[in-house]
Amino acid sequence: MVALPPGTRETNITRLIAPRPIALISTVSTDGAVNAAPFSFFTPVRYSPPTLCFSIGTKKHSSQHGYQPGLTEESPDLPKDTWRNLCDTNDFVMNFVSADLLEAVIVTNKRWPYGVDEIAKSGLGVEASTKIKAPRIREAKLALECVVAKTVDLGGQIVVFGDVVQVHADPQILDEDGKVNCLKADPLMHCFEDLFVKMGDSIRRTLDRYNF
Ligand SMILES: Cc1cc2nc3c(=O)[nH]c(=O)nc-3n(C[C@H](O)[C@H](O)[C@H](O)COP(=O)(O)O)c2cc1C
Numbered sequence: 001m002v003a004l005p006p007g008t009r010e011t012n013i014t015r016l017i018a019p020r021p022i023a024l025i026s027t028v029s030t031d032g033a034v035n036a037a038p039f040s041f042f043t044p045v046r047y048s049p050p051t052l053c054f055s056i057g058t059k060k061h062s063s064q065h066g067y068q069p070g071l072t073e074e075s076p077d078l079p080k081d082t083w084r085n086l087c088d089t090n091d092f093v094m095n096f097v098s099a100d101l102l103e104a105v106i107v108t109n110k111r112w113p114y115g116v117d118e119i120a121k122s123g124l125g126v127e128a129s130t131k132i133k134a135p136r137i138r139e140a141k142l143a144l145e146c147v148v149a150k151t152v153d154l155g156g157q158i159v160v161f162g163d164v165v166q167v168h169a170d171p172q173i174l175d176e177d178g179k180v181n182c183l184k185a186d187p188l189m190h191c192f193e194d195l196f197v198k199m200g201d202s203i204r205r206t207l208d209r210y211n212f
Helices: 059-064 081-089 099-109
Strands: 023-028 034-039 042-046 051-056 091-096 142-153 158-169 189-192 195-197
Touching: 023 081, 034 051, 034 081, 034 099, 051 142, 081 091, 091 158
Parallel strands: none
Antiparallel strands: 023 034, 023 091, 042 051, 051 158, 091 142, 142 158, 189 195
């Protein structure tokens, strides 16, 4: 092993902890403008009742990491539209789309002005959620309706915790016992910068005891 110098591109944690599935998070403003953006900093944090969290940076922060080129050091460090909507309406949908929708995901990552319907721009559609205000993405294989439970400002990034209040799944990704099988969802995953991966080989190994 070699000790990598701190604070370099090589030690960027997005490169170290990868690949990560991509969630398209949809939100809505108080005046009804819908929005979607890709996020890969997310994880489940409570099994039951189900809670997950994801982390939002600022627009300039994403630009510095190559996600949204174009902002300069002088640009104001504005909150992302997702965060503005969460502050307004307090809920969101975590949508999972299959790898063939990569191009649509890229469109939602562009720097659209606040209020622009990025979902329509990407060619995707929306369906009304059943328990929350934010709509879900019609083409998603899996959609988790979430209500914001708590936010933690880490400085530079805000972690949003969401209680999952309703799950929608495409029947095609369900096993015969009705459980979601991620292999069937063909999830899109991100390695770093312009490198994405699809699900590869899987390994089945019976656990002596699944004790979570
Ligand atoms: C693959 C991928 C993963 C991303 N993950 C995150 C993330 O976890 N957190 C974040 O703040 N931005 C992330 N971004 C950048 C946001 O999606 C981007 O800033 C987006 O335009 C924000 O949109 P909004 O202003 O409509 O909320 C990611 C972008 C890509 C392409």
